[in-house]
Amino acid sequence: MSEMHHIAISTRALDLWYGSFQALRNINVSIKDGIITSLIGPSGCGKTTLLRCFNRVNERYGNVRTSGTIELLGKNIYDPDISLIELRKSVGMVFQRPNPLPISVYENVVFGLRIHATDGKPHRDELDAAVEKSLTEVGLWKDLKDRLHDRAVGLQLEQQQKLCIARLLPLKPEIILMDEPCSALDVEGTRGIEELMFALKGRYTIVIVTHNMAQARRASDECIFMLLGELIEHTRTGDLFLNPKNPKTAEYIEGRYG
Template identity: 60%
Template sequence: MEQGVGMENQAVNDAAGNSDDVAIRVQQLSLWYGTFQALFDVDFDVKRGIITSLIGPSGCGKSTLLRTVNRINDRLGYVRTTGSVEVLGKNILDEDVALPQLRKEVGMVFQRPNPFPLSIRDNVLFGYNLHEASGRRDKGNEDDLAEAALRKVLLWDEVKDRLDQKATELSLEEQQKLCIARLIPVKPQVLLMDEPCSALDPAATEAIEELIWELRGQFTILIVTHNMAQARRASDECAFMLMGKMVEHGQTSEMFVTPEHKETADYIEGRYG
């Protein structure tokens, strides 16, 4: 770990360049699905404002770790955890955490684009109407918010004339952009992305990657990916997990060239996974 800390500081300094704040601090996190232990004493810091990718073979626990940060794993009902996950200074595994508030701060993009079967406009404003609009709604303000969010995900020009169209009729790439756009009006601090491109074709993947890169600096982005090339192209820092344990975490450029652990090297070179 001592080694890791040194590396992380360095990574922040030349990758993000803003502050060395930690947005997500995972400490000694273990997690069980029923009796199956999926995470073992994971320690992991995600720095503010940069893109961190989580890689590792199927079933290594990277999605589980991601889904713990907004506690969407709670849906399953048979998940037990020990340790702590601090998001913006608060341990979100505490009983008294208000999940709606947490999930407002920590937005999530899923593997398969999952816009609601509502209009494009209603999709973009869905979260806003959950969290912000109490009482009277201001249509002009809502329009501005929707436009800003859609512009931010580079979708505005494509959909501006058909905001009342059903979102499920869009192409997959547009749907995934919309799924990112609908997080923006509530101004989240952290964006979690669970293999956001794995259901998309190469062109769409490229477009989404570009978009994620555009969002860098404005949000803390933690992205799970199966695609090592993607991790390498589109992240500042990279963490490698194996069998529920955090093996290595460092600057992406260094990790892919000079991995510290043999397992990391083997995985990166495609010997398993």
């Protein structure tokens, strides 16, 4: 890895409460630009919560309170002049269950362009081009180019998940957040998504939450281990699995608890 990585996401003293329950405790993390960073840890450790902080979508889930700062590409996303719409446009998310919208494949891909269109309707050619480009980028174009007007929810799960990634791309996001994107998929599907992650890496900063330690090991450049709302260790993936600094990390990756 080159030493010239910029920082895509950095948090300072980030605390988060759901009501009176503190889900994140003093998180200070710097996630590098253009690489794949995985978030691991046992259930309830706050990894999904942390992921959802990065586009502030947490705030849509009810009684959430945060303190501290989160800087994305140098800008504090809690600044008063931040538009959540613009933020979420640049920081897309992929979910555990593929969640294509109940419309056609084509409409799913252009959904973002339609809702962000500034003046009038976007031009048909522009949309067609975006669909071809995005589906090509995720490797679906060949399979789906003749089925663009089929219902997206009728696709195979792997295709649905790739479509969910393709849906983000026309908006030219800088960061893609993935919340256990392979947990609903079989081995082939998981391989497909991981290969796609490798292909997208470099152009996009990818942060992936995973339950699957083997996946974190295979598919990420850096790895963050969290426990009970705290960040325990953050280092290069190889180092974290081979030479964990913290005994808690060592015990977790050995499978003593989980």
